[in-house]
Amino acid sequence: MKEIVxxxxxxxxxxxxxxxSLAVLAGSEAVVADCDVDAxxxxxxxxxxxxxxxxxxxGELAIIDQNACTQCGVCSxxxxxxxxxxxxxxxxxxxxxxxxxxxxxxxxPTEAISMKSRKSGYVYISNTKVNSTMVHARLDIGxxxxxxxxxxxxxxAKELAKQQNKSFVIVDGSPGIGCxxxxxxxxxxxxxxxxxxxVSGLHDLERIYSVIKRFRINAGCIINxxxxxxxxTDEIIEFLRKENxxxxxxxPFDIRFTKAMTEAKTIVELETLPKYLIKDAWFxxxxxxxxx
Amino acid sequence: MKIAFTSTGKTWDSxxxxxxxxxxxxxxxxxxxxxLEVVDNSAVKNEAxxxxxxxxxxxxxxxxxxxxxxxxxxxxxxxxxxxLNMKIYVDAxxxxxxxxxxxxxxxxxxxx
Numbered sequence: 161m162k163e164i165v166x167x168x169x170x171x172x173x174x175x176x177x178x179x180x181s182l183a184v185l186a187g188s189e190a191v192v193a194d195c196d197v198d199a200x201x202x203x204x205x206x207x208x209x210x211x212x213x214x215x216x217x218x219g220e221l222a223i224i225d226q227n228a229c230t231q232c233g234v235c236s237x238x239x240x241x242x243x244x245x246x247x248x249x250x251x252x253x254x255x256x257x258x259x260x261x262x263x264x265x266x267x268x269p270t271e272a273i274s275m276k277s278r279k280s281g282y283v284y285i286s287n288t289k290v291n292s293t294m295v296h297a298r299l300d301i302g303x304x305x306x307x308x309x310x311x312x313x314x315x316x317a318k319e320l321a322k323q324q325n326k327s328f329v330i331v332d333g334s335p336g337i338g339c340x341x342x343x344x345x346x347x348x349x350x351x352x353x354x355x356x357x358x359v360s361g362l363h364d365l366e367r368i369y370s371v372i373k374r375f376r377i378n379a380g381c382i383i384n385x386x387x388x389x390x391x392x393t394d395e396i397i398e399f400l401r402k403e404n405x406x407x408x409x410x411x412p413f414d415i416r417f418t419k420a421m422t423e424a425k426t427i428v429e430l431e432t433l434p435k436y437l438i439k440d441a442w443f444x445x446x447x448x449x450x451x452x
Numbered sequence: 453m454k455i456a457f458t459s460t461g462k463t464w465d466s467x468x469x470x471x472x473x474x475x476x477x478x479x480x481x482x483x484x485x486x487x488l489e490v491v492d493n494s495a496v497k498n499e500a501x502x503x504x505x506x507x508x509x510x511x512x513x514x515x516x517x518x519x520x521x522x523x524x525x526x527x528x529x530x531x532x533x534x535x536l537n538m539k540i541y542v543d544a545x546x547x548x549x550x551x552x553x554x555x556x557x558x559x560x561x562x563x564x
Contacts (some may be wrong), residue, residue: 207475218500306500339501342526347470349546374530376543376562377521 161321162349162449163314167333167341167372169364171199173356174384177417179332180205181426181438182352182445190328193317194296195344197281197305202332204412205426208286208294216297218308220255220260221278228272235264235273256302280304283312285320293320305334307343314344337371345372350449351379352408354439357392362399369403378407380448382441385413406448409441453483455556456516456538457549463488464550470522473503479515479549487525503530509556512536520544520552524564 166182168175180202183192194202221241224235229251236244236251243257244264253264255278261332265273280303286294295317297309314331321329332345345351351372365381372379383401386393400407411434415448420427428435458475459466469475478491491514494504508529510521516538524542525533533540540560544552555561 307474307503308498308500311471311497339503342504343474346472346474346523371527374527377523 161318161326161329163318163329163331163347164347164350164445164449165331165333165344166350166352166354167344167368168335168354168370169337170325170355170360171335172356173354173361174411174417175335175354176202176205176332177421177427178352178354178382178384178438179330181428182329182442183288183292183294184290184426184428184443185439186292186328186330188292189326190292190330191317191321191324191326192288192292192294193313193329194294195310195313195330195340196334197297197299197309197313199338200296203286203294203296204424205421206286206288206290206294208284208288208296210264210284210286212285213282214314215279216281216283216309217277218280218303218382219278220262220275221255221258222260223274223276224251224253225272225274226250228270230270230272232269234267234269235293238267239264239440247313259422278303280309283309283316285316293317293324295320297443305340307339310334310343311346314347318347337368341368341371345375345377348375348377350445351377352445353379353381353405355386355396356385357383357389357396359392362392362396365396366399369405373403375383379447380407380408380441380445382438383407384410384411386410387412404443408444409437415423428446453518454514454516455481455483455518455520455553456511456514457481457544457552458519459549462488464488464553465548468520468522468547468549468552470545472521472523472525473505473507475507475521478507480516481549481553483487484504493520505532508532508536510536516555519551520556520561 166179214360281299283297457479458469459477459479460469480489
């Protein structure tokens with residue numbers, strides 16, 4: 161079983177559109193994991209049935225025992241997030257502002273404050289429209305993605321792939337280079353980079369690649385919308401050559417990406433040039449995985 | 453020599469954990485006493501953020517001479533580990549601890 165992680169560094173390059181396309185092409189050969197939990201949207205294209213759900217807990221939340229509270233106000237004063245206002249004659253924790261640092265608990269003279277683990281959302285195991293299994297999550301309002309949540313989604317997906325004897329796990333990674341991205345990279349066999357020929361597209365590609373390089377994972381790159389800036393595309397190709405990253409495909413700007421999306425479809429479900437380009441890229445990725 | 457492994461289990465037959473920060477266990481083999489010591493890392497695994505540096509902190513407590521792992525620590529954890537006099541060997545993916553130890557002894561693992 162091989163694990164493929166799709167990353168972009170920059171948002172808006174078409175990462176999720178391409179991941180979902182790969183997931184459709186792989187069909188029941190793959191288990192899909194949406195680790196871009198801050199802005200999870202792959203479910204719009206994969207139409208999962210939310211068959212199984214479980215609560216997810218991450219971080220902590222301060223709770224004040226009003227019977228033990230002497231209303232000295234030290235917690236409210238010390239909280240640098242302004243999370244403990246005085247409302248209706250009691251000090252109360254605003255869960256949206258509380259960062260769960262636990263400082264209030266330390267400074268409270270009467271030990272009236274305790275920390276409890278905070279439910280931050282749900283993890284789902286679904287069947288998709290292409291008859292594959294998908295692991296995804298939904299965060300509660302104000303909750304944030306974390307390395308922990310990514311690890312959970314990914315481990316569930318890997319476990320299911322093993323049980324079902326699947327060849328691939330396809331992971332939609334999160335943008336940036338932070339904790340969730342590092343967590344999505346550990347144990348991966350291949351990274352598909354999706355970029356676009358813009359200044360920030362190349363900048364963020366270089367940045368994310370420095371992280372991938374550290375973990376010594378082979379990578380290939382798809383340049384999406386390559387024709388909107390031929391000069392930048394050349395610069396990206398030069399960067400790929402220099403870093404020994406496989407150039408998987410150049411995909412032209414195509415308004416039908418959006419058209420497909422409004423029909424809750426991936427571009428590979430419409431008869432378009434990108435369909436054949438992405439198909440070709442998928443064969444190349446599979447080749448690279450068998451040759452390594 | 454004390455050799456630390458990032459591991460998914462507690463014995464020589466356990467499979468290596470590719471992760472550094474969120475590894476399930478840190479298994480330490482003492483070559484002098486031939487004993488295995490197991491450090492449960494589940495508390496760190498459950499941290500929302502900062503798992504890499506928390507595990508690096510544990511390495512300072514264990515003080516192994518050698519660390520054998522998979523992907524290797526990320527940038528922040530690697531910086532934190534710099535002052536620890538410990539060699540790091542990577543790419544021991546999908547091996548049992550025993551196989552990983554053999555590979556290390558045969559010089560088959562990459563040092564970073």
